[in-house]
Amino acid sequence: MRFPDITIAIDGFSSTGKSTLARLIAQHFDFLYLDSGAMYRGVTLFAREQGLIDPDNTIDPALEAALKTLDLHFGQGTVLFMGTRNIEKQIRTMEVSSQVSPIAAVPYVRSYVDRRLHEFSAAGRVVMDGRDIGTTVFPDAEIKIFMTARPEVRAQRRFDELVSKGENPVFEEVMNNLLERDYIDSHRETSPLRRAEDAFELDNSEMGLTDEIAWAEGLIRGKFGLLDAPANNGGKAE
């Protein structure tokens, strides 16, 4: 079955599994997946490498002009590149995590990322995850999902993810980083993290991936009145 060209926006707090669900939707229903958080992480890595952010998170206003030279794009599927350099590993470190939310609060950084996301999405069927996709980037997205989960569950997921990537995280630091980012992300002036009024909420604290994809499929099919499709065509596969 082929769904029409639509945009699915997945927003929510850190480490609620947005990217996992987005990837599953992309695979199952043949959508392009775009990770907007990776873009903010890419800008953060760039600012660090250019010496435009201090350890105390003071941002040099020269970052605005420097962004004009920054080429961030996705290649090999969902891998983030800076020019020809694959930066996927560097953007996931705790160092970048600890500076990304102050960077993402800067209005000209948000304009830079929004513009790039719209260029990447021009092709059509897109699932995108982030903090403000359903409210600001794609307010007309046909399907909006807002994800939550208990903080202990989220911190454990992120901790396990960092360990599996060969990092040596401290659980308390991971937890504090999540809570701090949640706070900054939901209290900033420009496009704060919040649930769009028309978003479906999913708390996946106690949910496995099979249940999640079943939930998403129900949502997508229900949205297009496709729940009865097998009965309507005599039960034949399409």
Ligand code: CDP
């Ligand atoms: O994977 P995780 O949930 O830790 O975060 P992410 O999706 O990689 O996003 C990293 C950071 O980028 C967030 O904590 C936000 O500060 C920022 N962000 C944002 O402001 N707006 C978005 N649409 C996506 C991310």
